[in-house]
Amino acid sequence: MIDDQLPKGYDSKPRSESNGDASQPVLEIKGFSVAYRSRGGDVKAVENVDITINRGEVVGLAGESGSGKSTLAYGACRLLRPPAVITAGSVRYNGRRSNYTPVELLDLDRDQLRKLRWREISIVFQSAMNALNPVLRIQDQLIDAMDVHLDLSKDEKLDKVVSVLDMVGIPRDRLRSYPHELSGGMRQRIVIAMALTVDPELVIMDEPTTALDVVVQREILSQIVELKERLGFSVLFITHDLSLMMEIADRVAIMYAGQLVEVGQSTDIHHQPAHPYTQGLLNSFPSLRGPKRTLAGIPGVTPDLRDLPPGCPFIPRCKFAKPDCTKVEMRLEKVEGILGGKHFSACPIVIANNFKPSETERAHA
Amino acid sequence: MTKETHTKPAVSKLDSEPIESNEVASAAASRGPLVMRAEGISKDYRISRKAEGVISAVKNVNLALYARGVVAVVGESGSGKSTIAKLLSGHEKLTKGKIFLDGAEIQVGNRSDFRRFKSDVQMVFQDPFASLNPVHTIRYHLERPVKLHQKTKGAEVETELLGLINQVKLTPPDQFLAKYPHELSGGQRQRVSIARALAAHPRVLLADEPVSMLDVSIRLEILSLLDDLRERLNLAMLYITHDIASARYFADEILVMYGGEIVERGPAEEVTQKPLHPYTQLLVSSSPDPDDLGSTLKTGATTVARQAGSALTNSVGCRFSDRCPFADDKCTSASPPHVMVGSNRSAACWHLDKAVPIIHLDARKETVSDTNKS
Numbered sequence: 001m002i003d004d005q006l007p008k009g010y011d012s013k014p015r016s017e018s019n020g021d022a023s024q025p026v027l028e029i030k031g032f033s034v035a036y037r038s039r040g041g042d043v044k045a046v047e048n049v050d051i052t053i054n055r056g057e058v059v060g061l062a063g064e065s066g067s068g069k070s071t072l073a074y075g076a077c078r079l080l081r082p083p084a085v086i087t088a089g090s091v092r093y094n095g096r097r098s099n100y101t102p103v104e105l106l107d108l109d110r111d112q113l114r115k116l117r118w119r120e121i122s123i124v125f126q127s128a129m130n131a132l133n134p135v136l137r138i139q140d141q142l143i144d145a146m147d148v149h150l151d152l153s154k155d156e157k158l159d160k161v162v163s164v165l166d167m168v169g170i171p172r173d174r175l176r177s178y179p180h181e182l183s184g185g186m187r188q189r190i191v192i193a194m195a196l197t198v199d200p201e202l203v204i205m206d207e208p209t210t211a212l213d214v215v216v217q218r219e220i221l222s223q224i225v226e227l228k229e230r231l232g233f234s235v236l237f238i239t240h241d242l243s244l245m246m247e248i249a250d251r252v253a254i255m256y257a258g259q260l261v262e263v264g265q266s267t268d269i270h271h272q273p274a275h276p277y278t279q280g281l282l283n284s285f286p287s288l289r290g291p292k293r294t295l296a297g298i299p300g301v302t303p304d305l306r307d308l309p310p311g312c313p314f315i316p317r318c319k320f321a322k323p324d325c326t327k328v329e330m331r332l333e334k335v336e337g338i339l340g341g342k343h344f345s346a347c348p349i350v351i352a353n354n355f356k357p358s359e360t361e362r363a364h365a
Numbered sequence: 366m367t368k369e370t371h372t373k374p375a376v377s378k379l380d381s382e383p384i385e386s387n388e389v390a391s392a393a394a395s396r397g398p399l400v401m402r403a404e405g406i407s408k409d410y411r412i413s414r415k416a417e418g419v420i421s422a423v424k425n426v427n428l429a430l431y432a433r434g435v436v437a438v439v440g441e442s443g444s445g446k447s448t449i450a451k452l453l454s455g456h457e458k459l460t461k462g463k464i465f466l467d468g469a470e471i472q473v474g475n476r477s478d479f480r481r482f483k484s485d486v487q488m489v490f491q492d493p494f495a496s497l498n499p500v501h502t503i504r505y506h507l508e509r510p511v512k513l514h515q516k517t518k519g520a521e522v523e524t525e526l527l528g529l530i531n532q533v534k535l536t537p538p539d540q541f542l543a544k545y546p547h548e549l550s551g552g553q554r555q556r557v558s559i560a561r562a563l564a565a566h567p568r569v570l571l572a573d574e575p576v577s578m579l580d581v582s583i584r585l586e587i588l589s590l591l592d593d594l595r596e597r598l599n600l601a602m603l604y605i606t607h608d609i610a611s612a613r614y615f616a617d618e619i620l621v622m623y624g625g626e627i628v629e630r631g632p633a634e635e636v637t638q639k640p641l642h643p644y645t646q647l648l649v650s651s652s653p654d655p656d657d658l659g660s661t662l663k664t665g666a667t668t669v670a671r672q673a674g675s676a677l678t679n680s681v682g683c684r685f686s687d688r689c690p691f692a693d694d695k696c697t698s699a700s701p702p703h704v705m706v707g708s709n710r711s712a713a714c715w716h717l718d719k720a721v722p723i724i725h726l727d728a729r730k731e732t733v734s735d736t737n738k739s
Contacts (some may be wrong), residue, residue, distance in 0.1 A: 064580045064581070064582055065551075065580050184442065212442075213441040213442050213607045214441075214607065214608075214609075214648060214651040214652050214653075215441055215647060215648060215651045216441070217651070218651040240580060240581050241581065241653065242581070243653040243654065244653035246653075247653050247654065280582065281581065281582060284581050284582050284584065284585050285581065285610070286585075286608075286610040286611045286613060286614040286615075287610060288609060288610040288613060288637055288649060288652045288654065289638075289654055292613070292614065292634075295585050295614065296585075297582055297583075297584075297585035297586055297589075298582040299586075301550060
């Protein structure tokens with residue numbers, strides 16, 4: 001199985017301290033790489049990623065499809081099957097039930113993983129609407145998740161199910177419904193409730209509201225935030241909708257071609273994006289408020305991850321690209337922005353020129 | 366008819382008597398001549414073969430499409446947006462109402478009628494992964510409509526195909542014709558389905574969520590392609606979306622639907638910046654706003670009304686009343702008529718007088734949450 005292919009220990013290469021409040025990290029991912037083995041060569045879906053999620057924090061992970069967002073999250077939980085292989089890195093989990101002793105996820109065996117998954121780290125899967133079993137009643141599916149981790153009597157389990165469904169605003173009389181009897185928004189809420197049944201420390205949400213319309217989306221998201229405040233879990237929020245992410249996340253990480261290109265507080269990234277790719281993403285969104293902007297989009301397509309050219313992977317689509325860019329080592333360096341703080345970018349041009357590209361762009365617009 | 370209403374002075378007629386929503390001039394009218402018009406179209410679906418009740422998916426909708434103009438239909442899932450497209454494209458039969466193309470009422474009696482109609486009215490579907498046949502090449506997808514609608518043969522077909530591929534900016538054209546859908550990215554596939562729609566040389570293009578399945582960075586390219594095509598080919602376009610922000614940028618006129626009815630209509634910029642109907646206000650305030658630093662999503666304070674009501678029942682009164690902060694007895698007993706606001710805007714709400722003073726976005730947010738608290 002995948003366990004055989006896991007490397008022990010992790011890359012000792014020095015890395016920039018890319019992520020904020022190191023006081024209480026729940027999950028620390030360092031130098032993490034995942035490759036999909038294929039005949040045409042390894043597809044490097046995630047390459048040398050460092051990211052930390054602190055207690056009670058919402059971290060957003062954004063990027064285009066195929067940028068490796070989901071692979072990173074699933075890989076960190078060891079949920080990927082061959083041909084996906086974790087080629088390097090470390091994932092340390094640090095929870096209150098383990099007395100804050102860091103646990104290296106990549107070293108755990110199957111039983112240990114089984115105990116940790118869902119109990120400590122749970123996932124709201126992409127297309128959560130279809131993640132429910134169509135032939136089981138809602139209550140049975142929720143109890144199923146509980147059975148593995150908690151030793152409760154039948155009544156206690158039912159009480160718990162009612163209380164989690166109540167948390168997400170689903171009435172008790174829906175317990176015996178089948179998934180097809182519920183609307184998309186309700187199913188989404190149930191999947192979120194399921195992820196919260198055993199009180200995890202970290203919830204990974206992979207595009208939890210993508211298929212829903214905005215009003216329902218906002219209802220569900222405000223519920224998530226409300227619950228997060230109450231129960232104190234952390235969230236890794238994966239989406240391609242940057243404007244939504246800016247609103248919900250404390251910190252945002254932007255991913256391109258399997259690598260992090262920018263990490264920072266969401267306000268910093270919104271006001272002063274320090275990587276041309278982030279700038280392009282932000283410029284692709286029609287804004288609902290304020291004056292109409294000229295929208296630019298990002299020309300070109302995502303690169304072939306089997307054969308990345310040297311240097312920055314964004315070169316072919318970047319309007320600030322210089323010959324020197326092919327020599328860039330992709331690592332996050334601190335940005336001395338106006339807002340300061342914990343803002344990191346992988347683009348040396350932006351860092352050297354103190355946000356020049358962004359200013360040139362604004363002048364054009 | 367359009368000309369008359371258009372020249373009316375832009376005075377607020379809030380206090381005046383109700384109007385039919387088709388009396389409102391379309392903001393898209395200035396773009397070009399009227400091509401397609403729907404008058405009071407409705408669609409009822411029966412709940413079951415035995416039971417009596419019906420779900421009225423679309424109720425008394427009036428709309429007009431003008432050459433080079435884009436009309437956006439915005440609303441939540443289940444509000445009847447796609448049903449409108451199905452009715453206009455002839456895929457569903459009307460329960461009530463009439464559809465006119467170039468002033469003549471459309472009567473689809475037999476297959477050849479339908480084919481003639483289809484060569485004028487074409488659709489682009491939401492999911493480019495599902496709307497192309499995986500076992501056929503792009504050539505096959507485009508060749509069939511060309512032969513069917515253009516009656517061309519031999520070498521002409523080839524020029525036509527290359528022209529189509531060029532029109533949707535897939536280069537190099539000859540390579541794309543030989544490819545299968547799985548070899549293309551989402552954006553390229555959507556370009557192919559646009560090319561397929563254009564193969565009939567239509568005059569009306571009905572785009573049902575054409576970009577919602579695509580990546581954010583690609584959406585913009587497809588929308589600007591559509592924008593470019595309507596200008597060059599004189600297309601009249603209906604743009605169905607749940608993303609009101611994209612409608613602001615892309616459309617001339619926005620129709621906001623709720624529960625199968627149009628609750629508000631007007632020029633895109635005005636509807637998004639000064640929404641009149643409480644539902645439009647909810648829609649606009651629910652859209653993600655990166656500038657909103659004190660967002661309720663960060664603090665966890667919920668101000669949004671919790672439960673979405675079942676929109677499609679046959680109840681009397683305003684369909685939005687169970688979610689509306691302004692609702693009172695009047696709203697639950699009688700459906701509100703459209704009231705004209707200016708020459709090209711209207712909204713259907715009994716309490717526009719309450720809703721109107723708080724049209725400014727910032728002010729409105731506070732007022733709505735105040736109302737919720739009390």
